[in-house]
Amino acid sequence: MTDDRENLKTGKLINFVVEDRHRLLRHVIFLLGLFALLYTANFSTSYPGQYRYYILFSVYIVFISMFYINMYVLVPYFFFKDRYVLYLILLIIVVTLGLSAVGYILNILLGDYRILEGRPEDRRGFYEGAIESVCVILVTTTLKLLQRWAKDNERIAELKNLTLRMELNELRSQISPHFLFNMLNNIKALVRTNPEMATTVIIKLSEFLRFQLYENSEEKTLLTSEINFLSNFVNLEKIRRDNLFVTIQNKMDQQTARNIFVPPNLFIMFVENAVKHSVDLTDKDAHIDIQFEATHNKLHFSCTNSVNPAYPVSDKKNGGLGLVNIKRRLELLYQDKYSLEITATDKVYTVNLTIPL
DSSP states (O other), rough: OHHHHHHHHHHHHHHHOOOGHHHHHHHHHHHHHHHHHHTTTSSTTTTHHHHHHHHHHHHHHHHHHHHHIIIIIIIIIIIITTTTTHHHHHHHHOOOOOHHHHHHHHIISGGGOEEEEEEEEHHHHHHHHHHHHHHHHHHHHHHHHHHHHHHHHHHHHHHHHHHHHHHHHHHHHHHHHHHHHHHHHHHHHEEEOOHHHHHHHHHHHHHHHIIIIISSSSSEEHHHHHHHHHHHHHHHHHHHOEEEEEEEESSHHHHHTTTOOEEETTTTTHHOOOHTTTOOOOOOOEEEEEEEEEEEEEEEEEEEEOTTTTTOOOOOOHHHHHHHHHHHHHHHTTSSEEEEEEOOSOOOEEEEEEEEE
């Protein structure tokens, strides 16, 4: 809790320093702080009455000029252009000219009004004020660097988000043709053996693709819609395979399931692989068990299928692309906040996926 408060305070401070909407307030605080700094210095105490304030405001104007020349000329046009040596030379020139102007005001214009002459502490007070002012100049450079850093980070984050969206769309477009390729191969086989069944599958496939094109194009979709999508997919497979038995269990109440949104097509590849690897050339029964459960703000998905020993699960040539894509998509979506476990035995192949909600 303490760390969260500190992070919140730090974030507010950084926002105050870098955001344009606080610019006026920043300048007011800076100008008042600079005036207070000069007012407490010792260089003006050697002058009586109103002449002290003449000195004070004259020096104040000189230092403001130095600071703003540094912030709006030297830093953006030299420091940010990687001309560091030239920036340092020009900064020294500006500071020298500024201090010379201050010395001219103190010793020439208003020197006759000085009450005390030659007091070492007076000179020390002046030099202390000068050193403090130089430090403030460097602080303004640091603030400009912080603003530049924040804007660069904002730009980089926006670029990353744009790249992320483009990469996700590309991966999503790769998954759909991968599924379509498998389905067309299935229809091709049915055309030769059972034309009526092939016609039914084509109709089901058209409904399936309509969902993909028109109802599944958002960044997130309802979990219930995704489950229906998977159900339609396995029904397509069951039309052509009498020995395929699939169960889809939603272990959540309807209210909970209707309030959960997930990225579209996140589970189809696992189910598609389960269908493919459960094919048994001896016409034995094949089983696929799919489960969804939500606990502790996390969604748990599991898919278990029987394995055909004659069809190796590690066939990367035909099945590797989808798995690589889905892993990359999970990394892009959730970074290290997801869990994907895949286990394979001689009898079953199991996928367990957990994602945050």
